[in-house]
Amino acid sequence: MTESIFYGLVYAWIALACITFLSLFFVTAPFGRHTSDDWGPNINARWGWFLMELPSPLLLSFFFFTGESSPNKVTLIFWGLWMLHYFNRSVIYPLRQRDHKKKMPVMIMGSAIFFNFINGFVNGYFLGNYGNLYTDAWLSSPIFWIGMAVFALGMFINIQSDNILLSLRKPGETAYKIPKGGLFKYLSCPNLFGEIVEWTGFAIMMCSLPAFSFALWTFANLSPRAIAHHKWYHNKFEAYPKERKAVLPFIW
Numbered sequence: 001m002t003e004s005i006f007y008g009l010v011y012a013w014i015a016l017a018c019i020t021f022l023s024l025f026f027v028t029a030p031f032g033r034h035t036s037d038d039w040g041p042n043i044n045a046r047w048g049w050f051l052m053e054l055p056s057p058l059l060l061s062f063f064f065f066t067g068e069s070s071p072n073k074v075t076l077i078f079w080g081l082w083m084l085h086y087f088n089r090s091v092i093y094p095l096r097q098r099d100h101k102k103k104m105p106v107m108i109m110g111s112a113i114f115f116n117f118i119n120g121f122v123n124g125y126f127l128g129n130y131g132n133l134y135t136d137a138w139l140s141s142p143i144f145w146i147g148m149a150v151f152a153l154g155m156f157i158n159i160q161s162d163n164i165l166l167s168l169r170k171p172g173e174t175a176y177k178i179p180k181g182g183l184f185k186y187l188s189c190p191n192l193f194g195e196i197v198e199w200t201g202f203a204i205m206m207c208s209l210p211a212f213s214f215a216l217w218t219f220a221n222l223s224p225r226a227i228a229h230h231k232w233y234h235n236k237f238e239a240y241p242k243e244r245k246a247v248l249p250f251i252w
Contacts, residue, residue: 001125007209010122014213021220028228041106046094048104052112053090057083059120060127067128074134074144075127078206081151082123085198093162098169115221119214126210147205154198157183161191178237186249188233189226193247196222223247 043051064079065071071079138144160182168177183190196219203215223246230246245252 006122006125006129010209010213013118013122014209014216017213017217017220020217021224024221024224025227028225042103043106043109044100045102045104046097046100048106048109049094049097050090052109053086053116055113056116056120057086057090059117060124063121063124064128064131067125067131069127069129069131072131072134073136074138075131077139078127078202081202085155088159096162096166098166098174101174115217119217122210123214126208130208143207144205147201147203147207150201150204151198152201154194154196154201157194158191158198159194161189161194165191176236178233178240183249184244186244187226188230188244188246189222192222192226192229193249196247 060079060082064075069075161179161184164179164181164184168179169175183193187193196215199211199215199218203211205211227246230244233240
C-alpha cells in the first residue's frame with residue numbers, strides 16, 4: 001500500500017468519525033442501560049464485550065509485527081500500552097461484570113468489531129511501516145512524557161470509575177444506583193471521560209494521524225453516550241445531583 005493511499009484511508013476514517021459523532025445524538029446505541037430488543041438478536045453481554053474488543057489488539061499486533069519497519073524501543077512501548085488497555089477492556093472488565101444475564105444486540109457487537117478492526121489496522125500498519133520515524137531520542141522528548149502522563153491519568157480515571165460502578169451491586173443484583181466518589185462528584189460518566197483522556201494522551205505521545213483518528217473516534221463515540229447516560233440518570237432518579245456534567249467537568 002502506498003503512503004498516499006494509506007493516509008487517504010485515515011482521512012476518510014476521520015471524516016466518518018465526524019459523521020458518527022453527529023448521528024449518535026439522534027440514535028443511542030442499545031446496550032447497557034439502553035438495551036433494546038428492537039435491534040435484532042442478542043448475545044450475552046460478557047461474550048459480546050470480549051468478541052468486539054478482541055480484534056483491535058489482534059489486528060494492531062499483526063500489522064505491527066509484519067510491517068517493513070522493525071519494532072524498536074519506542075514502538076514497543078506504544079504496542080504495550082495498547083495491549084494493556086485492551087487486556088483490561090476485553091478480558092478483565094467483562095469478567096468483573098456482576099449481571100451475567102445482561103444482553104447486547106449482535107448488531108452492536110458487529111459494528112464495534114468493524115470499528116476495532118479498522119482502528120487496529122490503521123494504527124498497527126502505521127507502527128509496522130513507519131515506526132522507524134521514532135528514534136530513541138523520542139523517549140526523552142517532552143511530548144512523549146506529556147502524552148504518557150495524560151494516558152496514565154486517563155487510565156486511572158477509567159479504572160477507578162469502573163471500580164466504583166461495579167461495587168454498586170452485590171452479587172445477583174441488577175438494579176441501578178446513583179454512583180458516588182471519584183470524579184462522579186463532577187460527572188455522570190467519568191469512566192467514559194477517562195477513556196477519552198487516555199486516548200488523547202496516546203495521540204499526544206505518538207503524535208501521528210492514525211493515533212489522532214483513534215482519539216477523535218473515542219470522543220465521537222463516547223461523548224454522545226455520556227450525554228445519553230446523563231439524561232437517563234436525571235429521568236431515573238429524582239434526587240440525582242444537578243451539579244454533575246455529562247462529558248467534561250464544569251463545562252459540558
